[in-house]
Amino acid sequence: MTIISKEARVNEDIRAKEVRVIDDRGEQLDIMPIRDAIQIARERGFDLVEVAPNAKPPVCRIMDYGKFKFDQSKKDKEAKKKQKTIQVKEMKLRLGIEDHDFKVKAKNIQKFLGEGHKVKVTIMFRGREMNHPEIGRALCDKLVEFLSEYTSVERMPKHEGRNMIMILAPKNV
The missing domain is CATH 3.30.110.10 (Translation initiation factor 3 (IF-3), C-terminal domain)
Incomplete structure (x- = not known):
């Protein structure tokens, strides 16, 4: 799975006019206007998340952003438990x-x-x-x-x- 920064842009927050879209199965769809990409994501019941904002054009992935954030917070908590603090x-x-x-x-x-x-x-x-x-x-x-x-x-x-x-x-x- 692609690692997304903490400040990932989602749906209407994405500023680019055109984006390269990767669907929820990991297949590359095409370069398309941002409105069309958001519409496809909503039809499938997902969000459009910007995963590579510095690429030309930016790369966006269709995924369930809420579930992704939840899984990420679980991983962070698990990593924190394993971390040993030296007093x-x-x-x-x-x-x-x-x-x-x-x-x-x-x-x-x-x-x-x-x-x-x-x-x-x-x-x-x-x-x-x-x-x-x-x-x-x-x-x-x-x-x-x-x-x-x-x-x-x-x-x-x-x-x-x-x-x-x-x-x-x-x-x-």
């Missing part, structure tokens, strides 16, 4: 994080990556900690090393205001 989860860490807390957060990140999500890791700085971004980078490196078999770094750690942000993506994506 970005966020995990916040502090510079003075204890080893056990680090492992718990790393395991949560591992779970998110296993589900196919990207993870935004935010290292938060307070007060004098702002003078030591190398500690934040070391924490990011430790996290990447801990999760090396599950993740790849999509965005390297970057200092933004009072935070250092790194984005991790699942390895299989």
Whole structure:
């Protein structure tokens, strides 16, 4: 079946004076004035739909436009269901994080990556900690090393205001 754009012109909306007509069985009829083509379509109980507006002369097809739009919306919904959305989860860490807390957060990140999500890791700085971004980078490196078999770094750690942000993506994506 011919793919028709969302803004297809139908019946009286077609602007050309003459059109090449394809009937509802897919057979080419002829080049004819637009009035005659619309009349043939109506006699058969269908609509005249412009399928190739840039051709010389434009190509129109005789079809049930309402049924076509309905089928097209069903296909669009089906395609949307199959489409997988990737969410970005966020995990916040502090510079003075204890080893056990680090492992718990790393395991949560591992779970998110296993589900196919990207993870935004935010290292938060307070007060004098702002003078030591190398500690934040070391924490990011430790996290990447801990999760090396599950993740790849999509965005390297970057200092933004009072935070250092790194984005991790699942390895299989």
